[in-house]
Amino acid sequence: MTNPFESKIIPFYGGIKPELFEIERRCMDRKGNVIQYLEEHLPDGLILDVGAGNGFTAEKLIREGRFVIPMEPDEKMIDRSKKLVWSNGVAQSIPFHDNTFDAIYSTWAFFFDGIKDIDEGLSEVERVVKDGSRIIIVDNYGDDEFCSYSPNDITSSVAPWVQRGFEYEVIDTEFIFDDVLEAKKLLTFYFGEQGSRVNKTTLEYKVVAYTKVLNKSDR
Numbered sequence: 001m002t003n004p005f006e007s008k009i010i011p012f013y014g015g016i017k018p019e020l021f022e023i024e025r026r027c028m029d030r031k032g033n034v035i036q037y038l039e040e041h042l043p044d045g046l047i048l049d050v051g052a053g054n055g056f057t058a059e060k061l062i063r064e065g066r067f068v069i070p071m072e073p074d075e076k077m078i079d080r081s082k083k084l085v086w087s088n089g090v091a092q093s094i095p096f097h098d099n100t101f102d103a104i105y106s107t108w109a110f111f112f113d114g115i116k117d118i119d120e121g122l123s124e125v126e127r128v129v130k131d132g133s134r135i136i137i138v139d140n141y142g143d144d145e146f147c148s149y150s151p152n153d154i155t156s157s158v159a160p161w162v163q164r165g166f167e168y169e170v171i172d173t174e175f176i177f178d179d180v181l182e183a184k185k186l187l188t189f190y191f192g193e194q195g196s197r198v199n200k201t202t203l204e205y206k207v208v209a210y211t212k213v214l215n216k217s218d219r
């Protein structure tokens with residue numbers, strides 16, 4: 001069956017190269033600083049994870065009083081062995097009623113090429129959260145050792161988020177690999193020749209969390 005949202009999906013390698021995605025998920029933010037940030041800033045209630053990947057983050061944030069629904073459009077990414085209630089959908093067309101969620105977050109999944117898709121996604125996010133709910137978008141901040149291996153600019157652009165009423169906080173974390181071979185494997189895949197030069201197991205990595213509490217009467 002073809003995916004009705006195909007044209008809205010940002011292509012991601014994780015479903016076709018699960019062995020590399022396993023390294024990425026295990027080694028990026030190994031100390032859990034991003035999870036800690038989300039843990040502290042998300043309320044109890046019903047939460048949506050937009051572009052949830054294999055459910056790594058959602059699984060960690062569920063606790064008594066807080067239920068997280070991971071929404072992921074790529075069937076190959078969904079890990080049905082995890083005890084999660086999955087939703088299949090894209091940020092630009094979220095398959096839930098208005099005012100359903102107490103908060104929404106998205107980790108490394110809201111980096112659409114065009115501002116049109118960001119705005120479509122944001123207006124959907126704002127539709128499905130309740131008034132007064134927190135929205136958190138996590139991305140690469142840049143200006144760090146990890147991004148210095150990339151031949152292209154892979155940093156998030158702060159200005160469009162600030163223009164849309166978000167505040168931001170930089171979370172200092174690290175990629176910590178088991179060994180240099182593993183680091184080379186992932187960074188060569190990401191960045192080609194430049195990535196293959198990595199010769200260490202720990203890389204400084206800065207992450208940005210954009211956040212705002214939605215006031216629906218301001219929209």
Ligand SMILES: C[S@@+](CC[C@H](N)C(=O)[O-])C[C@H]1O[C@@H](n2cnc3c(N)ncnc32)[C@H](O)[C@@H]1O
Pocket residue numbers: 008009010011012014025050051052053054056057072073074077089090091092106107108109
């Ligand atoms: C870099 S991965 C991040 C996965 C997960 N959030 C994590 O932190 O491990 C980006 C994810 O966004 C999903 N994605 C792609 N297009 C999307 C869209 N239009 N709306 C929501 N998610 C999307 C991809 O399938 C992929 O699983």
